[in-house]
Structure formats: structure tokens, C-alpha cells
Amino acid sequence: MLFKSLAGLVLAAAAVAKDVTYYWDIGYVTANPDGKLERQVIGVNGVWPPPPLHVSLNDTLVIETRNSLDTPTTLHAHGMYQNGTNYMDGPYMVTQCGIPPGGNMTYRIPIIQTGTYWIHAHFSAQYVDGIRAPLILHNPEEPHKYDEDVVLTLEDWYHDGAAGLLKDFLSWKNPGGAEPVPNGALIGRVGGDELYKLKFTPGKTYRIRLINMSALSMFHFSIEGHKMRVIEVDGVDTEEHEVGNVILSVAQRTSILVTALETADNNFIFHADMDTDMFDSLPDDLNYNSTGIIEYAADAPIKRDDEIDWSPFRDIDLVPYKKEAALGFDVTYNLDVYFNQYTDALNHGTFNNITYVMPKVPSMFTALTADEDIFNPAIYGPQTNAHVVKHMQEVQLIVNNFDAGNHPFHLHGHHFQLIERGPAPYDSTYNPRPKTAPSRRDTVTIPSMEYVVLRFRADNPGAWLFHCHIEWHIEGGLNMVIIEAPDLMQERIKVPQQIIDQCALAGIPTSGNAAGRSGLDLEGAPDGPYLYPLGWTSKAKGALAGCILSAIVGFVTIVCSQRTYKSVPTSEQDVHQPSGELNYSRD
Numbered sequence: 001m002l003f004k005s006l007a008g009l010v011l012a013a014a015a016v017a018k019d020v021t022y023y024w025d026i027g028y029v030t031a032n033p034d035g036k037l038e039r040q041v042i043g044v045n046g047v048w049p050p051p052p053l054h055v056s057l058n059d060t061l062v063i064e065t066r067n068s069l070d071t072p073t074t075l076h077a078h079g080m081y082q083n084g085t086n087y088m089d090g091p092y093m094v095t096q097c098g099i100p101p102g103g104n105m106t107y108r109i110p111i112i113q114t115g116t117y118w119i120h121a122h123f124s125a126q127y128v129d130g131i132r133a134p135l136i137l138h139n140p141e142e143p144h145k146y147d148e149d150v151v152l153t154l155e156d157w158y159h160d161g162a163a164g165l166l167k168d169f170l171s172w173k174n175p176g177g178a179e180p181v182p183n184g185a186l187i188g189r190v191g192g193d194e195l196y197k198l199k200f201t202p203g204k205t206y207r208i209r210l211i212n213m214s215a216l217s218m219f220h221f222s223i224e225g226h227k228m229r230v231i232e233v234d235g236v237d238t239e240e241h242e243v244g245n246v247i248l249s250v251a252q253r254t255s256i257l258v259t260a261l262e263t264a265d266n267n268f269i270f271h272a273d274m275d276t277d278m279f280d281s282l283p284d285d286l287n288y289n290s291t292g293i294i295e296y297a298a299d300a301p302i303k304r305d306d307e308i309d310w311s312p313f314r315d316i317d318l319v320p321y322k323k324e325a326a327l328g329f330d331v332t333y334n335l336d337v338y339f340n341q342y343t344d345a346l347n348h349g350t351f352n353n354i355t356y357v358m359p360k361v362p363s364m365f366t367a368l369t370a371d372e373d374i375f376n377p378a379i380y381g382p383q384t385n386a387h388v389v390k391h392m393q394e395v396q397l398i399v400n401n402f403d404a405g406n407h408p409f410h411l412h413g414h415h416f417q418l419i420e421r422g423p424a425p426y427d428s429t430y431n432p433r434p435k436t437a438p439s440r441r442d443t444v445t446i447p448s449m450e451y452v453v454l455r456f457r458a459d460n461p462g463a464w465l466f467h468c469h470i471e472w473h474i475e476g477g478l479n480m481v482i483i484e485a486p487d488l489m490q491e492r493i494k495v496p497q498q499i500i501d502q503c504a505l506a507g508i509p510t511s512g513n514a515a516g517r518s519g520l521d522l523e524g525a526p527d528g529p530y531l532y533p534l535g536w537t538s539k540a541k542g543a544l545a546g547c548i549l550s551a552i553v554g555f556v557t558i559v560c561s562q563r564t565y566k567s568v569p570t571s572e573q574d575v576h577q578p579s580g581e582l583n584y585s586r587d
Contacts, residue, residue: 182217334426
């Protein structure tokens with residue numbers, strides 16, 4: 001009888017599960033979301049913004065994709081585990097060779113998690129041009145009670161195209177690595193003089209899903225005259241936690257519950273302020289204090305409340321709704337974050353002074369095709385900063401941020417536990433005692449000169465990026481790749497022929513090490529740039545000697561030139577002129 005009951009439940013679940021299909025033709029369109037400049041952006045099906053995607057637990061998300069751009073593209077469903085479907089994760093030259101111009105790709109993603117996510121291009125800096133959208137995974141057994149579900153996107157906006165901005169950022173003319181400052185913010189995908197309105201009905205409780213889809217900007221969110229309770233971060237449901245404000249770095253998501261007031265006598269302001277500490281400069285025309293309206297009635301006056309609680313929002317204090325015991329660690333990796341000028345004269349982001357450079361073979365394919373060397377990090381290339389872990393190991397990442405800016409770090413394929421925060425550097429003699437059920441998320445902000453301790457279980461075989469999600473820093477090299485259980489990858493992951501064909505069309509090999517060769521023969525693998533060596537190299541000494549010699553020659557030339565000037569009488573009158581009024585002629 002029990003067997004029949006279980007079988008019935010399985011059949012019922014199978015009957016409910018379905019394919020949820022979206023058709024996305026990715027191409028160039030024009031848009032003017034802030035009302036200040038119409039420009040070319042990347043949209044879907046001839047319009048911008050791309051539509052939000054909605055799908056439920058146990059369904060399969062299918063995105064039939066056509067690339068109508070003149071460059072390759074990929075899609076990454078940010079925060080999705082992709083268990084067994086590592087090839088659907090999307091990062092260019094990690095799991096995919098890119099959908100070629102005019103090509104098609106079918107993304108099939110089984111939905112085994114719930115919460116608030118987003119989807120964006122993961123090729124070059126394309127998502128800065130607008131190819132990004134909310135991805136909401138609904139839970140049929142939602143643990144939180146509310147009346148209405150609202151998605152509110154926060155994003156910075158640039159008037160210049162991403163390709164030109166990236167070229168200026170990665171330039172010898174920008175040795176300090178100053179990031180492009182946005183021209184403004186879009187709240188609910190509108191900006192400028194247009195204010196987004198959240199319509200409230202008295203007494204109702206609203207779930208507001210906040211998603212930061214920016215390239216650079218951190219946002220501080222608050223609502224005047226209302227209380228907020230956090231119930232989710234990055235797809236992890238939490239116990240209700242009242243806060244005065246919410247801080248969201250790039251790629252982070254937070255759901256809040258807000259119960260409307262009992263009367264419709266007034267409307268209120270909500271704030272979505274960009275953190276100006278992230279900007280190298282503050283242009284005069286930049287409005288970084290963006291606002292919107294909580295609208296109870298169209299004709300109601302706005303009631304101001306300046307008493308906003310700006311106490312720090314600490315995600316490490318959140319308690320997950322479904323608690324998991326704190327992990328230990330079988331392996332630990334120290335990752336020191338720096339930005340420096342490298343031997344290509346560009347300013348690069350680095351983990352442990354290694355800046356990421358794409359291999360010739362996508363890392364996933366190297367793990368799938370290598371033989372006895374699959375656990376040797378060397379085969380994945382000298383510039384991928386590869387770390388290889390075994391199945392079910394408990395992995396600890398200690399990340400010290402020695403850069404002057406804040407960084408939001410994202411791990412593909414996992415949620416990690418937030419074990420500890422503190423001032424950098426982390427003391428290796430200190431053994432933190434995590435909470436019984438630590439907070440979990442997939443993107444963590446590490447302020448300047450602070451560290452975090454993260455832990456996750458290696459239960460998802462695949463090649464997964466760990467990187468700063470500021471788009472300019474991704475392109476500047478602040479990435480590394482975690483190769484997880486490559487032996488099981490070879491058993492479980494079967495790459496669709498469509499993806500292999502796309503690699504062939506692009507001339508990208510799908511077997512061998514980072515150089516496309518066998519074993520440890522890495523001749524031709526991308527190598528460098530490097531940190532400038534300490535001390536005086538022979539080239540540096542030669543350059544200094546050349547500078548000194550040039551200075552001496554220049555000085556002698558100037559002195560000799562001055563001596564060729566002398567006083568000569570040009571007329572009888574000149575002979576008797578005062579010494580301060582002599583005419584000078586050059587021999």
C-alpha cells in the first residue's frame with residue numbers, strides 16, 4: 001500500500017511538471033529608458049526590456065534562443081545550480097563557445113530550486129547593453145504569506161555602448177582602473193523624470209522582489225513610513241527579519257514583505273540610492289538618489305518621513321528558513337584580491353596576483369576529455385586560476401579584499417554558507433565558530449580591507465566560475481574556475497551536439513588541455529600578463545640608463561644653444577643703448 005501511495009505521488013508530480021518555453025530572438029533595438037538619450041541596446045524579439053521569465057518548481061525552463069547580433073552571445077541563469085547540466089551555465093570559454101551570429105541554441109534547465117533570480121548574457125560586457133531580465137522560480141508551497149508578488153529591478157544605465165566603455169576601461173590610459181561611471185539609474189526599468197509607482201491597497205501585504213541587475217552600482221533601498229521584513233536572499237528563504245534598509249550589490253536579490261497602511265490618505269516615497277563610494281567621479285548631471293512612489297491613491301498627497309533607519313544591513317545575521325548545519329572544511333583556499341598594473345600596461349583584477357585569461361579550450365571540455373591529469377590544476381591553464389576539488393568535499397574559501405573598493409563575489413552552481421566576516425587579513429590561527437545554521441546565498445559583498453569565510457559542499461560536478469560580478473572587473477580578470485569532481489563529470493555530463501557544433505563553427509577545440517594538447521604539454525596556452533617584477537630587471541636598468549643619457553644630452557644641448565646668443569651692435573645708436581635694452585641676433 002505504501003509503495004502504491006509513493007508511486008501515485010511520483011506520477012502526480014510528473015503530471016504537474018511541464019516545459020515552460022520562451023522564444024528569445026536576441027538582437028539590436030533602440031531604447032531611451034531614462035528619457036535622455038535614445039541609443040542602440042540589446043533586446044529580445046525586437047523590443048526592450050527583455051520580458052521577465054516565470055517558472056515553477058519541478059518544471060523545465062526552455063529558452064529557444066536565436067542570436068541576431070553580429071557577435072557571439074550566451075545566456076547565464078544567475079544562481080541556478082545546473083545539476084547535471086553544466087553545459088547550460090553559459091559563461092563563455094568556461095562551459096560554452098558562444099551562440100554564433102545567426103545561430104540558435106536551446107537552453108533546457110530543470111527547475112529544482114525556488115526564489116528570485118535573473119538571467120543575463122555572459123559574453124564580454126553584453127549585459128551592460130540591456131540583455132538582462134528577472135527570472136522568478138515560484139514555489140507551490142510558499143512558506144511566507146502575502147497578498148501580492150511584485151518584482152522591482154534596480155540597474156545602472158550608460159548612454160555609451162558597452163564595447164566602447166570596456167575599451168576605455170582596459171586601456172593604458174586608465175592605469176588606475178577607474179570604472180565607467182553610469183549616467184543614471186533605472187528603477188523598475190524606467191529612469192530620468194519618470195518615477196516608478198508601486199500601487200498599494202490598504203491592509204494588504206506585498207512581497208517585493210528586489211533584483212540588482214547593474215554593471216557597477218550598489219543600491220540602498222528603503223521605504224518612508226513603512227516597515228520591511230527580509231524573507232529571502234539570493235533564492236534562499238529566511239525567517240522574517242525586520243530591517244530599516246536593504247543593501248544590494250551587483251547581482252544580489254532580496255525579497256521583503258511590506259504591509260500596507262490601513263488608510264489611503266497619503267502616498268509615500270521609496271528610495272533606491274546608488275552608493276557613490278563605488279564611483280571614481282561624480283558628474284554634475286548624475287542623479288544618484290533615485291526615488292519612486294508608493295501609491296495608495298492617484299490624488300493623495302505625498303507624506304514625507306525623514307526618519308529612515310540607516311543601521312547596517314547584515315546578511316550574515318539572517319537565519320535560513322530551511323536550516324543546514326554549518327559545514328567544516330576538507331580543503332581551504334586563501335584568495336587575496338588585488339588590482340594592479342600588469343605587464344600589458346593594463347590595470348587587472350587578480351586572485352593571488354593571477355589575472356584570469358580564457359584558455360583555448362573551455363574548461364568544462366578539458367575536464368571531460370583529459371585522462372589521468374584531470375585532478376591536476378595545471379592542465380586548465382596558467383591563467384585560469386583553476387582549483388580542483390573532489391566530490392562531496394567541504395570547501396572553504398577565505399577571501400581577503402585588499403582593494404580600495406567593495407566587491408560582490410558570485411559562485412556559480414552553488415549557494416555558500418557565510419561563516420565569518422572581519423577586517424583583512426584573515427588570521428589563519430583563528431578558527432571561527434559559525435552559527436548552527438549559517439546564512440546562505442550565492443553572491444556576497446566584501447567591503448574594502450575586509451575578509452569573508454565561505455563554505456560549500458562539492459556536490460555538483462562541473463566547471464564553475466567564482467568571480468566579482470562588477471562587469472568591468474569580470475572583463476578585467478577578477479575570476480577563477482573551480483573544477484568540481486572531474487571524474488564524475490565524465491560519467492554524468494553529456495554535452496548536446498548543438499554546443500559541440502557551435503565550438504567547431506567558431507574554430508574552438510573541445511578536447512585537450514588549455515592549449516588543446518595532451519597531458520601537461522601546454523605549449524601555446526594563453527600565458528600572461530604578469531605582475532611587474534619587484535626590483536630592477538635588465539630591461540628596467542636599460543630604460544633608466546637611456547632616460548639618464550637622454551636627459552644629459554638634452555641639458556648639454558640647451559646650454560650650448562644659449563651660448564650661441566650674444567650681443568652685437570647693429571647701428572651707431574645700438575652701441576649707446578642701455579644694457580637692458582640690447583637687441584639680440586642669432587649667429
